[in-house]
Amino acid sequence: QVQLVESGGGLVQAGGSLRLSCAASGGTMSRYSMGWFRQAPGKEREFVAAISINWSGESTTYGDSVKGRFTISGENAKNTLYLQVNSLKPEDADVYYCAATMRPSSVVVGVNYWGQGTQITVSS
Numbered sequence: 001q002v003q004l005v006e007s008g009g010g011l012v013q014a015g016g017s018l019r020l021s022c023a024a025s026g027g028t029m030s031r032y033s034m035g036w037f038r039q040a041p042g043k044e045r046e047f048v049a050a051i052s053i054n055w056s057g058e059s060t061t062y063g064d065s066v067k068g069r070f071t072i073s074g075e076n077a078k079n080t081l082y083l084q085v086n087s088l089k090p091e092d093a094d095v096y097y098c099a100a101t102m103r104p105s106s107v108v109v110g111v112n113y114w115g116q117g118t119q120i121t122v123s124s
Helices: none
Strands: 005-008 010-013 018-025 032-039 046-054 056-060 070-075 078-087 095-100 117-124
Touching: 005 095, 018 056, 018 095, 018 117, 032 070, 032 078, 046 070, 046 078, 056 070
Parallel strands: 010 117
Antiparallel strands: 005 018, 018 078, 032 046, 032 095, 046 056, 070 078, 095 117
């Protein structure tokens, strides 16, 4: 059983930064495509970023709304996924969810496992 637990959300002023973490258990992170999604009240869940490792190295993908501001990374030794969020805007105030899908599929195609979410609140 794979479990994903997010942390690091909180209240931040517009223009500020946070680092979200996702601790994975029940599996090895390198066997999965992993990523982040977000959802605001009354809106559909939105893709934020994804990361995977193949024989040639690391591959990352970002949603258009966060390109240049957010960075996804992973630390295999700790089985932990990160999302660095910079230059936060009020419209970034969402619940952020960690996601995982067994390779060779990816979270861009579909999600097998979800975390419970961590809230980012942005004040103007």
